[in-house]
Amino acid sequence: MSKQGIRFYNRPAGGWGALKSTLNAIYEQGIVGRGVATLLRQNQPDGFDCPGCAWPDKNHHSTFEFCENGAKAVAAEATERRVTREFFAGHSVTELLAHDDYWLEAQGRLTEPMRYDAATDHYVPVQWDDAFALIARHLNALDHPDQALFYTSGRTSNEAAFLYQLFIREFGTNNLPDCSNMCHEPSGTAMKEAIGIGKGTVLLDDFDAAQAIFIFGQNPGTNHPRMLGALREAAKRGAQIVVFNPLHERGLQRFADPQSPRDMLSSQGTALATRYYQLKIGGDLAAAKGIAKAAFELGAVDYDFIAEHTIGFDDFLADLQAESWDTLAEESGLSEAQLREAGAIYAASAATICTWGMGVTQHKHSVATIQTILNLLLMHGNIGKPGAGACPVRGHSNVQGDRTMGIYEKPAQGFLDKLGRAFNFVPPAKHGHDVIGAIEAMLAGEGKVFIGMGGNFAQATPDTVNTHLALQRCTLTAHVTTKLNRSHLIHGQDALILPCLGRTEVDLQAAGPQGVTVEDSMSMVHISSGMNKPASEQLLSEPAIIARMAAATLPQSQIAWLWMIEDYDRIRDKIAEVIDGFEDFNARVHVPGGFYLGNSARDRAWVTPEAKARFMTHAVPTDLPIKAIRQQHADKVVFNLMTVRSHDQYNTTIYGLDDRYRGVFGHRRVVFINKNDLARLNLVAGQWVDMTSLWQDGERVAREFLLVEYDIPEGCLASYYPETNALVPLSSMADRARTPASKSVPVVLTRSAHEPQVAA
Ligand SMILES: Nc1nc2c(c(=O)[nH]1)N[C@H]1C(S)=C(S)[C@@H](COP(=O)(O)OP(=O)(O)OC[C@H]3O[C@@H](n4cnc5c(=O)[nH]c(N)nc54)[C@H](O)[C@@H]3O)O[C@H]1N2
Ligand SMILES: Nc1nc2c(c(=O)[nH]1)N[C@H]1C(S)=C(S)[C@@H](COP(=O)(O)OP(=O)(O)OC[C@H]3O[C@@H](n4cnc5c(=O)[nH]c(N)nc54)[C@H](O)[C@@H]3O)O[C@H]1N2
Ligand SMILES: [Mo]
Secondary structure (H helix, E strand, O other): OOOOEEOOOOOOEEHHHHHHHHHHHHHHOOOHHHHHHHHHOEOOOOOEOOOOOOOOOOOOOOOOOOOHHHHHHHHHHOOOOEEOHHHHHHOOHHHHHOOOHHHHHHOOEEOOOEEEEOOOOEEEEOOHHHHHHHHHHHHHOOOOHHHEEEEEOOOOOHHHHHHHHHHHHHHOOOOOOEHHHHOOHHHHHHHHHHHOOOOOOOOOOHHHHOOEEEEEOOOHHHHOHHHHHHHHHHHHHOOEEEEEOOOOOHHHHEEEOOOOHHHHHOOOOEEOOOEEEOOOOOOHHHHHHHHHHHHHHOOOOOHHHHHHHEEOHHHHHHHHHHOOHHHHHHHHOOOHHHHHHHHHHHHHOOOEEEEEOHHHHOOOOHHHHHHHHHHHHHHOOOOOOOOOEEEEOOOOOOHHHHHHOOOOOOOOHHHHHHHHHHHOOOOOOOOOOOHHHHHHHHHOOOOOEEEEEOOOHHHHOOOHHHHHHHHHOOOEEEEEEOEOOHHHOOOOOEEEEEEEOOOOEOEEEOOEEEOEEEEOOOOEEEEEOOOEOOOOOOOEOHHHHHHHHHHHHOOOOOOOHHHHOOOHHHHHHHHHHHOOOOOOHHHHHOOOOOEEOOOOOOOOOOOOOOOOEEOOOOOOOOOOHHHHHHHHOOOOOOEEEEEEOOOOEEOOEEOOOOEHHHOEEOOOOEEEEOHHHHHHHOOOOOOEEEEEEEEOOEEEEEEEEEEEEOOOOOOEEEEEOOOOHHHOOOOOEOOOOOOEOOOOEEEEEEEOOOOOOOOO
C-alpha cells in the first residue's frame, strides 16, 4: 500500500500506475504464478467473462484487453486465502462485526456451508442437504409466499437467474428485489416509456462512428476502464468528448493505454474530454435542457425524423422556449455561455452518443433527467443511426442479463404466461417488492425470510441502521456467496452462508464441465467458462444451489430440477422456450463471440402505445428535497452529498484504501469539499467531521470523516459508499423508479468529538 496521505495526481489515468496496481493485486492475493495465466483467459472466446463490469468486449475474441480494475476483480476471486471452519471457530460473529469491510473481504474465499449457532454466536459447519432442509422448513412455515424475499446481485449468470426466478415463482411470489433497483432502474423506466425498450441502443462499433460523445455522471476510469479504450480511439479520430461531472475525474481527462507503447512512453497519454463541464450535483436535467435549447436555436432539429418517428415534440419545444436561461444556469450550475457552447457542439455533430451512469440515476428526478437526455437525442434524430444513440452504462457484469431472464419484481403478464406454459404451473401475477419495499416489509415484520443470490444487501442498501434492524427481524437469512461480507453477520434468528463457485472456476456437472452465459451492456450474449480449480471441493455452482434448494422446498414440483443442472444446455433449451430473442439459444451461444439480442429502438421500431418514440417533457425540478431542507434549516450550511466509488473498491467489496486518481492514499473515510465552504465553516483540510443528514423523519449520523479540500462546486460534497449509506434515508428515492437517491443526500458537517490518530 502507498504511504497514507492526500496528494495531487496529475498523470494520465491508466499508464504505469495501472500496471503496478495490477501486479500488486496479484501479489497480495498470493497468486503470482497463476494470476497472469488467469488474466489471459479473461474475455477470450473460450475463457470466462470478466466479472468486473458490463462494458462489452471488442468482438469477444481480440487479443487480451488490459483493464486494471477487471484484473483486481479476477485476482480477488482467484485469491489463495481461505475462510475455513477453523476461521469461524476462532471468531464469534460479534468479534467479526468489529472488523471493517476491507478486513472481511481480505480473509479470502469461503470454503464450506455454515450455519449460525445462536448458543455459541459462531458459524458452524452444516451439510449441504441440511442447509437446504433448513431453508425449506422456513419457507414452508410462512403464512404466505409473499413473506419471503429473494435478492439478486448482478453477477449471477443467465442460467442461474432463470432457475432462481422460476423457483421463486413456483414457490409463489414475485418478491425479487435486485441490485438494479439501486442502480439503472430509472434508465429502464425512462427508456421503456420514451423509446419502448429499457436497454441501451448503441453497439461498440458506434463509438467508432460517433462525432460527439456526451458523458453524464459516470466515472469510467475507475468503473468501466475498458471504456477508456473506446474513448481514446474516438478522441484520436477527432470526435468531441463532452463531460458533465461535478468532479474533474482523471479518467475522463487523460488516459495512457497500457497496451500502447507510445502512450506509455509519453508522460501525458491521450487527452480525452474536449470539454469538461463541472455542473452541480443534480444539475443534469437543466443542463440537458440548456443544450437542447441552444441547439434548437442553431437549427439542430431533424424534422423528418421527428415527423416520421416521434410524438410530443411541440410540447417539448414550447417548454424549451418558455424556459429562462437564468433558471437553467442556476439549476445546472453552468453558465449560459457554457450551455450554449455545449449546444453548439451538439448541433455541429451529425452523430452523437449520450452515455450516463450513477451520477444521473441516483436522484429524485432521475427518470425525468434521463427522459430529457433522450429528448436531446431524439430532436436531432440521434437514435437508430450509426454512431448515435443512448448508452446507459450498466454496472454488474450480468445485471442486464438477469433482468432479461425475469429477475424483476414487476414481471409482464405475457412473460408469466409463457413461463407458466413451459413449466406447467400458474405463476403469481401480483407484483412484488423492490429493494426499498423489501426493507420496509422486513421492518414491518411482514418479510420474514431473506435469501440473497450474491451481493451484500446489508451494506449496499440505504439507511444502514434501519436496514440492519430489518434483516435482524427475519427468521432466516441465507446468502449464496463467494466471500465473507457484513450481510452474513447482520443475520436473522437462523442464518446460512452458502459458498458458491466463482465465474473463473471450473463448473463440473454430470455431463462434464459447464459454461454459463451473460449479457453485456450492449445486449451481446456470450458464454463464459471458468478454468481455475475451485477454491474448495465443497463449493456448489449457483445453478446447483438453486436446483437443490427448489427440490428441497417444493417436493411436489413437476419441474425436473436436478435433471436440468446435469447439463446447462437443458436450462438453455428452456430459456429458449420462454424468453424472446433466445430462440435456438444453444446453437447460437456456442459460436465464438456469441450473439446480439437486437434492440427495437435501434431499428426505429418503437414498442410504445403509439408505436412512436415519445418526447417526455419535464419541468426543471424546483421541489427537490435539498431545497426544502435548506429553507427549513436556514441557520445551517446544508450540503448536497454524493456517495461515490473510490478506485480500489468494487461496490461494497473494498480491495484497498487508495483512490489514486483523486489523490487519496490509505484512507476511505474522507469527504471532498470546496475551499470556500471550508472557509465558510471555519474549518481546514485535515480536520475530522461528522456528517448528519436531515430528512422529514429525522436525522442520521456517520462519524469521523477527514476533510479534503477539493475542486468540487460549492455546496456539494463527495464521500465514499458504503461508509455513507447510513446517511441515505429509506424514503429518499427516485420518483417512480424508487432508486435510493444516494447521489443527493442533504447533510450538515460538525467537528468530530474525537480525532482519529492517523496521518492526514
Ligand atoms: N472498479 C469498479 N468497477 C465498477 C464498480 C465498482 O464499484 N468498482 N461498480 C459497478 C457498478 S454496480 C456500477 S452501477 C458502475 C458505477 O459506475 P459510475 O456510474 O461511474 O459510479 P459512481 O462511482 O457512483 O460515480 C458516478 C460519477 O457520477 C458523478 N456524479 C455524482 N453526482 C452527479 C450528478 O448529479 N451529476 C453528474 N453529471 N455527475 C454526478 C461522480 O462525480 C462520479 O464521477 O460501475 C461498475 N463497475
Ligand atoms: N450510497 C450508495 N449506495 C449504493 C450505490 C452508490 O453509488 N451509493 N450503488 C448501488 C449500486 S449501483 C449497486 S449495483 C449496489 C450493489 O449491491 P450488491 O450487488 O448487493 O453488492 P456488491 O458489493 O456488488 O456484492 C459483493 C458481494 O457479492 C458476492 N459475490 C461476488 N462474486 C460472486 C459470485 O460470483 N456469486 C455469488 N453468489 N456471490 C458473489 C461476494 O460475497 C461479495 O461480498 O449498491 C448500490 N448502493
Ligand atoms: Mo450498479
